[in-house]
Amino acid sequence: MRSLDTTRIRAVIRKELRDYRRNRFIFLTMTIMPFLFLALPMIDVFLIKPSASSAMLDKRLGAALLYMLLIPVLVPATLAAYSVVGEKEQGTLEPLLTTPIRRQDFILGKAAAVMIPALAIAYTVFGLFLATVWLFANPIVASAIFHQGPVLLTQVLFTPLLAGWAIWVGMAVSARANDVRVAQQLSTFASFPPIGLVALISLNVINPSFMLAVVLAGGLLAVDVLALRLVSSLFDPERLVTGMKAVRS
Amino acid sequence: MTTAATVRLQRKGWGSSGSRRSRLWKVVIDGNVVGSIHNKEIAELPVTPGRHSLEVRSMRHLVSPEVPFEVTERQILGFSCHPRSLSPIILPRWIVWLLATLIKNDLWIDLRPTTPARSSGVPTSMAHQQGDVKGDPTGAQREPSNAGSDMRTRAFADARAWGDTRAEPALVVNHLTKRFGERIAFSEVSFEVGHGEVFGFLGPNGAGKTTTVRTLGTLIAPTSGSATVAGIPLSPENGMEIRRRISVMPESPGLYLRLTITENLEFFAGLYGLQKVGDRVKDALEAVNLADRASDLCGGLSKGLRQRVGLARALLSDPTVMFLDEPTSGLDPVAAFEVHDLINGLREKGTTIFLTTHRLDEAEKLCDRVAILNTTLRTVGRPEELRAELFKRALIVKTHAPLSDADQVFKGIPSVNDWSSEGPGSYVLSVSDPEVAAPEVARSLVGSGADVLFIGEAQHSLEDVYLELIDQEAAANPR
Numbered sequence: 001m002r003s004l005d006t007t008r009i010r011a012v013i014r015k016e017l018r019d020y021r022r023n024r025f026i027f028l029t030m031t032i033m034p035f036l037f038l039a040l041p042m043i044d045v046f047l048i049k050p051s052a053s054s055a056m057l058d059k060r061l062g063a064a065l066l067y068m069l070l071i072p073v074l075v076p077a078t079l080a081a082y083s084v085v086g087e088k089e090q091g092t093l094e095p096l097l098t099t100p101i102r103r104q105d106f107i108l109g110k111a112a113a114v115m116i117p118a119l120a121i122a123y124t125v126f127g128l129f130l131a132t133v134w135l136f137a138n139p140i141v142a143s144a145i146f147h148q149g150p151v152l153l154t155q156v157l158f159t160p161l162l163a164g165w166a167i168w169v170g171m172a173v174s175a176r177a178n179d180v181r182v183a184q185q186l187s188t189f190a191s192f193p194p195i196g197l198v199a200l201i202s203l204n205v206i207n208p209s210f211m212l213a214v215v216l217a218g219g220l221l222a223v224d225v226l227a228l229r230l231v232s233s234l235f236d237p238e239r240l241v242t243g244m245k246a247v248r249s
Numbered sequence: 250m251t252t253a254a255t256v257r258l259q260r261k262g263w264g265s266s267g268s269r270r271s272r273l274w275k276v277v278i279d280g281n282v283v284g285s286i287h288n289k290e291i292a293e294l295p296v297t298p299g300r301h302s303l304e305v306r307s308m309r310h311l312v313s314p315e316v317p318f319e320v321t322e323r324q325i326l327g328f329s330c331h332p333r334s335l336s337p338i339i340l341p342r343w344i345v346w347l348l349a350t351l352i353k354n355d356l357w358i359d360l361r362p363t364t365p366a367r368s369s370g371v372p373t374s375m376a377h378q379q380g381d382v383k384g385d386p387t388g389a390q391r392e393p394s395n396a397g398s399d400m401r402t403r404a405f406a407d408a409r410a411w412g413d414t415r416a417e418p419a420l421v422v423n424h425l426t427k428r429f430g431e432r433i434a435f436s437e438v439s440f441e442v443g444h445g446e447v448f449g450f451l452g453p454n455g456a457g458k459t460t461t462v463r464t465l466g467t468l469i470a471p472t473s474g475s476a477t478v479a480g481i482p483l484s485p486e487n488g489m490e491i492r493r494r495i496s497v498m499p500e501s502p503g504l505y506l507r508l509t510i511t512e513n514l515e516f517f518a519g520l521y522g523l524q525k526v527g528d529r530v531k532d533a534l535e536a537v538n539l540a541d542r543a544s545d546l547c548g549g550l551s552k553g554l555r556q557r558v559g560l561a562r563a564l565l566s567d568p569t570v571m572f573l574d575e576p577t578s579g580l581d582p583v584a585a586f587e588v589h590d591l592i593n594g595l596r597e598k599g600t601t602i603f604l605t606t607h608r609l610d611e612a613e614k615l616c617d618r619v620a621i622l623n624t625t626l627r628t629v630g631r632p633e634e635l636r637a638e639l640f641k642r643a644l645i646v647k648t649h650a651p652l653s654d655a656d657q658v659f660k661g662i663p664s665v666n667d668w669s670s671e672g673p674g675s676y677v678l679s680v681s682d683p684e685v686a687a688p689e690v691a692r693s694l695v696g697s698g699a700d701v702l703f704i705g706e707a708q709h710s711l712e713d714v715y716l717e718l719i720d721q722e723a724a725a726n727p728r
Contacts (some may be wrong), residue, residue: 011519015512017506022507063594091503095562098466098497099520100489238469244429 004108008101012109013116020117026079030117034071034125039068045133057144062151066201069155071125072163073191076118080170081187083110085177088240097237111167111228118163126155130221154213161220166190168227175234178243207216253295259363260286261331268629273484274330274358277291277304286330286480287475295605298322305330305360311362357704379537379676403454417480419570419601425474427460434460437474438626442570442603442618447596449616450605451715456622458605459500462572465603479569493521496568500575502559506548510539510558513547514565533561537591553584560591570601589615609712627718635714643707644683644690646676649700652688658697662689677707 020026039063048060087093096106133142146152169190170183177183197216200206238244253664258276276292279301286292286305307315313330320326347540377686427434442448452458453722463469465478467488476483479494504513511530518526525606534540537557542550547558556576563571573592577585585608592615593600604698606612612619613632629634644665651673652658659668659678664686667679679684694701 005522010518011516014519015508015516018512019505019507029717085270090506091499091501092505094468094499095559096520098492098499099467099517100492100522101520102489119697143271168611178348216320241463241468242429 005102005105008105009109009112012101012106015114016113017109018161020079020113022188026196029078030075030121034075034121036061037068037071037074038125038129041065042131042132042151043072045137045141046103048141050138054144057141058148061141061145061147062146062200064131065145065148065151065155066197067090068122068129069158069162069194071190072118072122072159073194075121075166076114076163077166077170077187077190078184079114079118080111080167081177082180082182084174084240085180085183086174088093089180097241103235103237104228107231107235108130109173111164111171114167114170115160115163118167119160121241122159122163126159130213150213153210154216157213158218158220161217161224162194164224165193165220168217168224168231172227172234175231175236175240254298254322255325256294256296256301256318256320257325257327258286258292258294258303258305259327259329260288260290260292260305261329261598262288270392275306275486275572276290276308278302280304282306282486285318285475285484291482296320303328303360305358307358309355313358316360318362328360329363333357333359341368341532365716391677391727417477419443419446419479420448420603421477422465423475425461425464425476426472426474427457427464427469433457433624435622435705436625438622439474440620440626440629442601444569444601445596445599446617447592447602447604449612449617449619449624450603450610451607451609451619452605452622453719457624459574461622462497462574462603462605466495467491468574493566494569495572496563497572498559498563498571498574498576500578502555502562504547504550504555504558506545509544509546510534510550511543513558514562517562518565523566529565533564536564536594537561539588553580556580556584556588560588560695564595570603570650571595572603572605574605575607576604577606577608586613609715621715621718623719627721628714632714636709640682642683644678644680645703645705645707646690646694646701647703648676648680648694649702650674652676652694652697652699654697658693662686662693665688672703 020030044060044064048057050057052060084093087096130145133145137145166187170187173186174183177186197206206212256278260274268463275282276284276286276294278294278296280466283294284292300319301318302315304315316328318326318328325416380407407491417439420440422438422440425438438457438461441709444649450458450461459471464471465476465483467478467483468484471483481487481491481494483491505672507514508516511534513524514530514533518529525528530543531540534543537560539554539557539561542554546556550558556579563573576592580588589611592602592726593603596615604612616632618629618631620634621627654667655670655676659665659676664680664682666680666681669677672678678686678690687704687706691701691704694704
């Protein structure tokens with residue numbers, strides 16, 4: 001693989017971030033939705049009885065924390081879904097593709113521009129949650145949360161990996177879709193695997209452990225790397241510009 | 250100043266030059282891809298005198314051995330390359346190729362020096378390039394005749410660094426075809442555009458103009474044929490290098506409406522990897538008279554202003570070739586006039602402009618030469634040449650009252666070949682030389698007692714040329 005062109009990647013990131021900032025709708029959905037996902041674990045934390053058994057506390061708080069993993073999946077999914085097909089719809093893709101930017105630089109620039117706000121929001125919300133618990137929750141409950149080693153590790157480790165997953169799914173859909181709305185709806189499929197995982201943990205089918213977190217993180221990292229290649233191969237300028245698949249002699 | 254030497258590489262092998270089997274091979278000098286070569290073709294590559302190495306690579310990444318060589322000034326050094334023969338071959342060729350693909354080494358392509366073609370005087374390749382070919386504005390002959398041979402010669406610029414590409418036409422298009430499945434967008438299109446030329450590309454809707462621009466702009470791949478854009482052979486691996494040297498302004502300017510004009514241009518300057526972005530943006534905005542609107546959001550601009558921002562974007566990288574796809578589409582006359590002025594300014598600066606337009610008056614006013622496309626190329630030439638080619642010279646005669654016996658008046662004039670009536674008191678006379686015929690016609694009309702209102706040569710606009718060609722096409726292919 002050729003070396004990356006950081007100048008061009010930076011140009012894409014800067015443009016995307018400027019565009020988000022100027023779009024009130026994007027800004028609001030980006031910030032409001034994560035706080036809704038914060039509500040469920042907060043309610044759990046403040047409603048749970050400190051007198052509950054230690055195992056019960058661990059289980060309920062662990063599952064509540066895992067809900068926050070949906071933030072790095074849901075925040076970037078719609079933005080990533082807009083990334084390519086949105087350019088196409090506003091007529092900016094063709095002039096962009098006539099510049100000397102390489103496919104992978106464009107894709108990485110777009111992905112990074114989605115990743116940056118997604119991580120900032122996910123970690124901010126998680127930080128807010130921990131701060132609120134530390135300051136206002138019952139000390140027994142707070143202590144139970146801060147002793148959730150594997151779950152806390154999962155939060156830190158999985159946030160960028162899940163965001164990466166959502167971005168690649170969204171961009172893959174975006175590279176092939178002909179309509180922004182279709183792309184954004186399809187990109188919500190990205191949230192299915194993490195939702196499934198949270199459900200399995202909540203239903204006690206999988207017991208969260210340090211080893212499981214590391215293994216899953218490794219697996220997700222591999223999936224993210226493979227997904228980058230897949231998105232690169234799906235990004236066919238001819239198809240995007242003409243709506244028809246490239247046919248070469 | 251040193252005079253370039255030439256490497257003449259001949260590719261031999263199976264199949265004809267146009268067959269699938271004759272996939273392009275890349276020619277590599279000193280580790281850099283400098284061109285490509287089809288089967289049964291001769292490539293002439295200028296190189297600086299000194300020591301170099303030559304290598305050939307197939308599309309399947311098979312390589313020839315690297316052959317070192319040394320050339321002196323004006324020397325022509327010959328090489329030949331071909332797939333290695335595995336004779337006596339029992340295996341079918343496709344199995345041989347499959348094996349070759351699997352076992353990648355330098356044994357599958359043979360490359361060896363042949364006797365130098367000529368080592369003094371003017372090299373033959375340069376003699377070809379100095380030829381004056383009708384219709385070729387650069388005077389460069391691309392394909393010298395090679396009667397009786399299937400071998401075609403192509404000259405390349407000294408493309409080792411693709412440095413001096415001015416010796417070649419800015420655009421060379423050779424039998425280019427693009428199909429989308431069964432649908433043909435354009436077929437067998439060939440033309441050349443010289444440096445600094447404004448080349449008009451005309452045609453009805455769906456003729457393939459925009460697809461041609463997209464193909465030459467490396468956005469889409471041609472189905473067959475070849476092209477050289479800004480001195481660089483059109484191929485997927487050269488796409489980035491070509492895009493560095495060109496700019497394309499699509500019909501719709503495609504601006505980010507939530508960003509300001511400056512932010513839009515800064516973004517594209519970043520994509521071109523330009524230095525001194527601020528200065529470049531300022532220059533481009535001044536060129537299109539938008540410097541005072543630099544901080545306006547693009548979403549608030551009129552269509553004309555957006556078009557001008559699109560032009561400023563196309564100017565940013567100081568391109569060798571600019572593709573302008575309907576640049577005045579939807580503009581009011583004043584805005585269109587400004588765009589025309591800008592194009593004229595670019596022509597004076599030496600920028601090659603490939604202009605697609607529906608506005609025939611615009612093409613006539615701006616273009617040095619025009620091509621008319623209707624899936625296939627109908628004609629290429631200067632507007633006046635096309636007029637002369639398509640229309641016989643004629644005199645228009647108008648009289649106050651219809652002539653009582655027009656046939657007698659006109660038939661007696663030796664310089665008049667034929668005549669027809671276009672209405673009461675209006676006649677069109679077919680003549681060989683209007684300057685000779687006009688006084689004779691005047692005398693004859695006065696002699697017959699007619700009151701002459703007007704005698705003048707029939708003027709045909711580019712629009713007439715265009716409509717005539719399209720009509721001819723429609724008559725030839727009735728649907």
